[in-house]
Amino acid sequence: MNTKMGRTLQYETLKSANYAADCPVHLAIGMFDGLHRGHQLVIESAKKAASASGGVCGALTFWPHPSRLFRPDDPARMILNPELKRLELAKLGLDFIVEEPFTREFAAIEAAQFLAHLKSEVPSLSSVHAGENWRFGKGRTGDMTELQRQGETTGVDVNAVPCLDSGSERVSSTRIRNLLTTGNLCEANELLGYHYYSIGTVTQGKRMGRTIDAPTLNLPFEGDLKPAYGVYAVSVSDVSLGHEYKAVANFGLRPTVEMTNKPLLEAYLLEKCPFDYGHRLKVVWHAFLRQEQKFAGVDELKRQIAKDVEEAKAFFGRSDLGREGGAS
Ligand SMILES: Cc1cc2nc3c(=O)[nH]c(=O)nc-3n(C[C@H](O)[C@H](O)[C@H](O)COP(=O)(O)O)c2cc1C
Ligand SMILES: Nc1ncnc2c1ncn2[C@@H]1O[C@H](COP(=O)(O)OP(=O)(O)O)[C@@H](O)[C@H]1O
Incomplete structure (x- = not known):
């Protein structure tokens, strides 16, 4: 066949x-x-x-x-x-x-x-x-x-x-796996020759994101190798349409609000969100910003997410994506 x-x-x-x-x-x-x-x-x-x-x-x-x-x-x-x-x-x-x-x-x-x-x-x-x-x-x-x-x-x-x-070491899948699992995303992307990305379908979460000013597209992770748990500057698009939306995402087990056994990728779009449950999305991972943390409470998490948003905006402002006014 x-x-x-x-x-x-x-x-x-x-x-x-x-x-x-x-x-x-x-x-x-x-x-x-x-x-x-x-x-x-x-x-x-x-x-x-x-x-x-x-x-x-x-x-x-x-x-x-x-x-x-x-x-x-x-x-x-x-x-x-x-x-x-x-x-x-x-x-x-x-x-x-x-x-x-x-x-x-x-x-x-x-x-x-x-x-x-x-x-x-x-x-x-x-x-x-x-x-x-x-x-x-x-x-x-x-x-x-x-x-x-x-x-x-x-x-x-x-x-x-x-x-x-590259850098006096051989480019290999093992080297890239190690870079991804230790949060060295930029170097992994350089060796890949394209930006690492994942694909997933938006599912419903605890509907808490909207109450802390950070509604997120929840994407169960379909990959085998799991990159470092943490916060990333990403861009999100419909798998079959071109436009990419800049976003900040958390990849991990969400220890503050629950402790899931399967990692989730949650993206908060920095612009108006056209996506909803059931959409199949491509997420391009651009930069690792910090490790995922367990916060004492939701207020602390909310303050940190606000800082993450600023850091992601600053990243996009410095990158070609920001200058082009889009992430494609
Ligand atoms: C930018 C960003 C950073 C986050 N960082 C953490 C974190 O460090 N620790 C954590 O437990 N959850 C983190 N989260 C996940 C939140 O716990 C989760 O998005 C929130 O509880 C909303 O969940 P819901 O989509 O089920 O409503 C982060 C989420 C975003 C968008
Ligand atoms: N800026 C945004 N980024 C991500 N999702 C957004 C945004 N604005 C609105 N949404 C919508 O909000 C939904 C997520 O809200 P949230 O309270 O986190 O619920 P859930 O826990 O079910 O993911 C998303 O599925 C999306 O349709």
């Missing part, structure tokens, strides 16, 4: 990527969690190869993350859930995306057989592209030097894309 996002086709398995038998296929391969600037270079490499040869380019990515299989008690938390990863991949102008199920069977493919396996699934495979440190095959024993050796015998061009560094 395949579906379409813009011009990008989506396949559930590599085998079902049914391009014409004689059409050269160029594949970027990886987990691509976060689709950060390093990942974007790998995708670029596949796109360039495709435009040079007249073939098609696709991304072969996997779900779930291998750690779900091998370390179920402590899996890596994903920056992008499958919905967001699909959205980000589709923006990169690929012809197709494959979200191959990462099963025990797939994990058991011997490293020495890896490229032959891909070629048997896609006979017109012309080139593969992955980061120079990418590892594959049973026990992750295969590396890019090994893949290049296999490329010589299978007639597939293998491109090891040099890892991207």
Whole structure:
């Protein structure tokens, strides 16, 4: 089965990527969690190869993350859930995306057989592209030097894309996860190459926000990796419409008024709010302002929220978003 996002086709398995038998296929391969600037270079490499040869380019990515299989008690938390990863991949102008199920069977493919396996699934495979440190095959024993050796015998061009560094450290999904969970949002955004964002549907809360002059759009958090609990300058838009509204949001468990077990993202718009319960919204996270706190009472919380609002306004005043008069 395949579906379409813009011009990008989506396949559930590599085998079902049914391009014409004689059409050269160029594949970027990886987990691509976060689709950060390093990942974007790998995708670029596949796109360039495709435009040079007249073939098609696709991304072969996997779900779930291998750690779900091998370390179920402590899996890596994903920056992008499958919905967001699909959205980000589709923006990169690929012809197709494959979200191959990462099963025990797939994990058991011997490293020495890896490229032959891909070629048997896609006979017109012309080139593969992955980061120079990418590892594959049973026990992750295969590396890019090994893949290049296999490329010589299978007639597939293998491109090891040099890892991207930032501040003398490699750009990686793990590094970005750590930055997000420690409140270093600006650096995370820099490494991602776009602003971290989340999507959620507005639900009803305790209807207390309006009584403390800060009505909020309550958005249960749908992500896997949880950024640091705290207050953020964000912008909010309808998922399918463009205009972004500047806002200040709290992400956390609301210890002052209740202690929820699931984190909530609550956004107070700094301008007139056109949204209501049931709206599906995109929230772009721009800056971390402070950690979430347990206040002695609602009055103290209310005073702090007023300061947060001022700080968010000051942030937007300094940022490009403020100068453009919008957040798009
Ligand atoms: C800018 C902002 C900052 C907030 N900071 C905190 C906080 O530090 N601690 C906390 O317990 N709740 C915090 N909250 C959440 C409030 O407790 C919550 O929005 C309020 O109780 C209204 O809840 P309701 O939407 O269920 O009516 C914050 C909310 C906003 C909008
Ligand atoms: N500036 C604003 N920012 C966010 N929501 C607003 C704003 N002005 C009005 N609203 C509306 O108020 C509602 C939230 O009010 P609130 O008292 O916090 O109730 P709840 O606890 O159900 O979220 C939002 O769903 C939204 O429709």
